[in-house]
Amino acid sequence: MKALLSRSSGGPETLVLDEVAEPQPGPGQVRIAVQAVGVNYPDVLIIEDKYQMRPPRPFSPGAEAAGIVDAVGEGVTGFSIGDRVLAMPGHGAMAEKVLAKAERCARLPDAMPFDEAAAFLMTYGTSHHALADRGRLQADETLLVLGAAGGVGLAAVEIGAALGARVIAAVSSEEKLALALGRGASEGFVYPPGPFDADGKKALADAFKRVCGPGGADVIYDPVGGDYAEPALRAIAWRGRFLVVGFPAGIPKLPLNLTLLKGCDVVGVFWGGFVEREPGRHAASLAELFRLYAEARIRPEISARFPLARGGEAIAMLASRQARGKLVVTVP
Template identity: 60%
Template sequence: MRALLSRAPGGPETLELADLPDPAAGKGQVVVAVRACAINYPDVLIIEDKYQFRPERPFAPGGEIAGTIESIGGGVEGWQVGDRVMGVIGHGGLATRIAVDAHRLYRLPDARSFAEGAALILTYATTIHALLDRGRLSAGQSLLVLGAAGGVGLAAIELGKAYGARVVAAVSSEEKAAAATAAGADATIVYARAPFDKDQSRALAEQFKAAGGRGGFDVIYDPVGGDYAEPALRSIAWEGRYLVVGFPAGIPKLPLNLTLLKSCDVCGVFWGAFAARDPDANQRHVETLFRLWEDGRIAPRVTQRFSFERGGEAIATMAARGAIGKLVVEIES
């Protein structure tokens, strides 16, 4: 097998394509011939040793895959060799084969491509947990989505609309605004690139407030962080919920007096820990996502595809915050 390996902390340029022994399926595992691996922001962090988890090196990044089962270990039921599967595995996906715990996998519908399958679960499962469990979003409420043209951002637009919210998408370019509108956003805001001085921060807050209306936003979905966070928080409604999802623009420092003045909640969203602590609730969410996918109410947007050899380039594109929708590396096993 071949894998794109991280041997030392660093950027995408440090990854090395290497030949390794084929994996064997242990108890409760299957070996998947990987056909597609989606790239997400954790892949940027994990190779730099900046993520919550630090795998033992060498390791391959890539936490979201689709492919076919090649072999099955002991104690595995419900799967057969040749079955098409998709799942979130943490890391190791930028490889031609990987041994995976069978409980991490879901059946890939016959009508869906490997690229679509690899692009679904992480962003949408994170987002449905965020909006429903942490944000308590309901029909008729207003939702502000920052970084709205990225994978989780587009997922938040689609799921927000599926649950009856008015969705305002905040993005950094007109091209991204068009993508957000195509995903169903009711309105868009194009903001400048941070860092911001005080006047620029105040002006962005006024943009958000104008879009939120007199009542403000019931839920704010923030996968960006940095200097965008405080202006967004200033537009929140009374007893609103601010969802902390990620920090590609940096970890913000929020003035907590705003939470008192608005009686609002600042809620962390850590989907991986939620899924591990409450697998039954997560399974119900995933089943809901599959129904919405089948009904055409959500659909992962794979906007760029990369060959296996260009996997590092896919991670570099994600690191530059230039991605619209999902980036997928396609792998010939």
């Protein structure tokens, strides 16, 4: 079978399409004939050996996939050959077939196409866990979303609106702002590109405060990090919740005196750990997301599709922060 392989540490240009042996499912595993693969920021990191998980080479990137079960391992009772599933194998999905633990798979709703399924699990799962569980977002609260036109950011906009919050979208272009407003944001603004000096950080903090209003943001969803984090934190409400989701702009250093003055929480969001440690709550979260999808209140925005041979281009596009919504690699 064909697979897009990382044979040495490096950027997307180091990936090569090659023939490899078809994997065989072990106990508790299913094998999936891949139809589509969601591209996520861990794909950028894992091929550069910067992710917390470092699989032995050669390996394929691709943490989430949608496809059809074509083999089951010993002890698997929840899935059968022919089932349409989405899966989170962690890596390996940019291939014609991939193995996944049965507990890391979910049966697809009949109405969900494979490309949308591949763009669904990690972004909406992360954002629902962040907002509903870690952020305890309530109706009529103010939610500030940074990177609001990216994969997890746009999902946070939709979920925040579905939960009844006033959603403010912070983005890097007018085009991205229009997308976020069309997906449920009430207001928004375009922030300048970083990095920022002290005056630039103050100006950005003032911009966040103006758009959030005098009460500030009850919940701040930050999948960006870098120089954007501290200015956003300065716009938080009393007893607000600052959700730490990701760091494509760099790992920030927050002045903890701000947390004292605001009486606020800085909350880590690690969806992968949540899935592993709390499978029952994850299943309930996924059921709620499928319900919102069926009601057309959430739907993945796929800005580009790439064939398997060009999967490296998809990862490069994500790394350069050009993507709106999600990028998907399709497997014929």
